[in-house]
Amino acid sequence: QTVVTQEPSFSVSPGGTVTLTCGLRSGSISTDYHPTWYHQTPGQAPRTLLYSTSTRSSGVPDRFSGSILGNKAALTITGAQADDESDYYCGLHLGSGISVFGGGTRLTVL
Amino acid sequence: EVQLVQSGAEVKKPGESLKISCKGSGYFFANYWIGWVRQMPGKGLEWMGIIYPGDSDTTYSPSFQGQVTISADKSISTAYLQWSSLKASDTAMYYCARRVGGYNFDSWGQGTLVTVSS
Numbered sequence: 001q002t003v004v005t006q007e008p009s010f011s012v013s014p015g016g017t018v019t020l021t022c023g024l025r026s027g028s029i030s031t032d033y034h035p036t037w038y039h040q041t042p043g044q045a046p047r048t049l050l051y052s053t054s055t056r057s058s059g060v061p062d063r064f065s066g067s068i069l070g071n072k073a074a075l076t077i078t079g080a081q082a083d084d085e086s087d088y089y090c091g092l093h094l095g096s097g098i099s100v101f102g103g104g105t106r107l108t109v110l
Numbered sequence: 111e112v113q114l115v116q117s118g119a120e121v122k123k124p125g126e127s128l129k130i131s132c133k134g135s136g137y138f139f140a141n142y143w144i145g146w147v148r149q150m151p152g153k154g155l156e157w158m159g160i161i162y163p164g165d166s167d168t169t170y171s172p173s174f175q176g177q178v179t180i181s182a183d184k185s186i187s188t189a190y191l192q193w194s195s196l197k198a199s200d201t202a203m204y205y206c207a208r209r210v211g212g213y214n215f216d217s218w219g220q221g222t223l224v225t226v227s228s
Contacts, residue, residue, distance in 0.1 A: 001172070036214035038155070045205055045221050046147075046155065051214040089155050093213040097160060097169035101147075104154040 004092055004102035011108040012080045020105045021072040022090030028071035029092065035073035036091040037066060038101075046089065050075065077107075085109045112136045114144075114206050114219035121225045122196050129192035130222045132206030139187035140164040143209035146180060146191045149221075150202045160209060161189055196226045 003025035012018035022035060029035060037050040048057045053073065054066035063078045073092075077084055090102040117131040132144060145160040159170035163182040170180070182189040189206060204222050207215035 034211075034213035038215070040155075045218045046207075046215075047218065048214065048216050051216070052211065057216065087154075091157070091214060097143075098171060099145075099157050099213070100171070101155040101157055 002092075002094055002100050004090065004100055006088075006090060006102040006105045008103070009106045009108070011110060012077070012084075014080060014082060014109055016080050017076065017078045018080060018107065019069070020075045020077075020088055020107070021069065022074070022092070022102050023072040024092075029068065029073045031068060033073070033092040033094070035066065035068075037064075037073075037075045038089045038091060039086040040089065040104075041086045049088075080109050082109050112208065112217045114208060114217055116204075116206060116219040116222045119223040119225070121227070123228055124198055124226055125195050126226075127192070127194050128196055128224065129190050130204060130224065132189045132191075132219050134187045134189070134208065137208075140184040143212075144182065144189040145207050145209050145215060146178075146189075147205040147207060147215075148174075148202045149205065155205075158191070163187075163189060196224075198226050198228075200224060201226045 005023045038046040040046040050066040065076050087104045089104045093099050113135045115133050140163045143160045146158040148156040158174045159180050161168045161180045161182050163184040179192045206219040208217045210216045
């Protein structure tokens with residue numbers, strides 16, 4: 001079973017920069033996994049932020065960026081704002097049509 | 111505008127059956143995979159499976175294979191998620207989402223809350 005790891009929680013100061021990561025318990029993430037980042041605020045449906053590692057969804061500001069850092073996928077938020085406070089999930093494509101989500105990171109802006 | 115509208119909240123007893131729906135609009139429904147995602151109370155997202163409405167080709171996560179059935183009716187642009195015998199552990203919010211590019215979801219339904227309790 002593929003286990004996708006994310007930091008359970010993270011905090012950032014307003015205006016600061018934070019990098020959230022998405023890894024595999026066994027193995028390295030590459031662009032072949034087509035990492036996707038989603039965010040979800042309490043009581044709301046998830047929304048797609050970035051796909052195919054670094055492509056922003058429509059309407060997503062450019063202070064959100066994606067990359068591969070070492071053996072992990074990464075989501076970097078620059079100039080953090082209060083309404084960036086959210087749960088962030090990564091999704092990975094495993095092949096054969098199957099994908100998997102990471103456990104999510106709760107980001108606090110304070 | 112792409113929209114996915116899910117059926118309303120359900121309260122069921124253990125052992126009962128259930129089928130929830132997800133209706134797409136604003137795009138050619140048959141040509142895009144629809145996925146289902148579970149979110150148990152206070153927990154993260156879980157990828158359950160996907161269906162291609164054009165030919166009903168379906169893929170399940172190993173964790174959900176045999177536990178649920180995903181189907182679709184392209185004539186009415188609707189995908190379904192069903193259970194034959196619910197358990198209390200099926201209590202969760204269920205989301206449908208459209209998959210694009212073969213890899214990621216781009217549009218999401220509003221979610222259907224399923225509560226299973228005796």
